[in-house]
Amino acid sequence: MGIYPPPLERLIRHLSKLPGIGQKSATRVALYILKKPRGLAEDLSRSLMDVKEKIRFCSLCFNFTDQDPCAICRDETRNNGVICIVEGPGDQLAIEESGIFKGRYHVLHGILSPLDGIGPEDLKVAELLTRLEKEQVQEVIMAVNPTAEGEATVSFLAKLLSDKGIVLSRIALGIPMGGDLKYMDAMTLRHALKSRTSLQP
Numbered sequence: 198m199g200i201y202p203p204p205l206e207r208l209i210r211h212l213s214k215l216p217g218i219g220q221k222s223a224t225r226v227a228l229y230i231l232k233k234p235r236g237l238a239e240d241l242s243r244s245l246m247d248v249k250e251k252i253r254f255c256s257l258c259f260n261f262t263d264q265d266p267c268a269i270c271r272d273e274t275r276n277n278g279v280i281c282i283v284e285g286p287g288d289q290l291a292i293e294e295s296g297i298f299k300g301r302y303h304v305l306h307g308i309l310s311p312l313d314g315i316g317p318e319d320l321k322v323a324e325l326l327t328r329l330e331k332e333q334v335q336e337v338i339m340a341v342n343p344t345a346e347g348e349a350t351v352s353f354l355a356k357l358l359s360d361k362g363i364v365l366s367r368i369a370l371g372i373p374m375g376g377d378l379k380y381m382d383a384m385t386l387r388h389a390l391k392s393r394t395s396l397q398p
């Protein structure tokens with residue numbers, strides 16, 4: 198039995214199941230909601246139900262959307278010839294926010310992880326192959342995170358797509374902006390040297 202009335206205890210328990218929210222933060226959020234006018238709780242509960250009812254995957258790129266196909270897949274000004282592969286919707290959003298990339302995306306919804314029993318059939322790989330057959334794609338950019346599983350996923354996809362007549366590339370790995378060489382690990386330095394770019398005009 199908790200120290201708060203059962204409905205409040207229940208809210209704290211539900212909130213503490215969310216990622217990155219421990220018991221203390223959950224209690225703080227629950228007390229805040231309780232203290233604020235009823236409108237906040239109503240808006241919150243409506244938003245929660247809205248995302249569950251209205252948001253789904255785009256049937257082309259598998260990004261989250263409330264309209265299928267999503268706004269990016271519908272945008273006729275974007276380059277159809279380039280597809281950027283990302284692990285999850287958060288990665289897609291980060292690249293999109295940079296404003297640099299103007300092609301299409303394909304969200305894998307995970308990466309290969311044999312130890313966790315995640316194979317190609319658990320990712321949107323078959324759907325990628327279907328797209329490449331239907332669409333006129335000249336280049337596939339792999340923007341997968343540089344972890345051991347990410348590297349394995351890139352190798353797997355590179356092999357799978359090697360005979361499709363498509364230029365395959367991956368985003369460069371190396372020193373982040375504002376970084377300091379003295380504090381970089383050997384693996385990062387190795388990749389940074391390997392991914393060096395020419396300064397010739």
Ligand SMILES: [Zn+2]
Pocket residue numbers: 255256257258259260266267268269270271
């Ligand atoms: Zn889409």
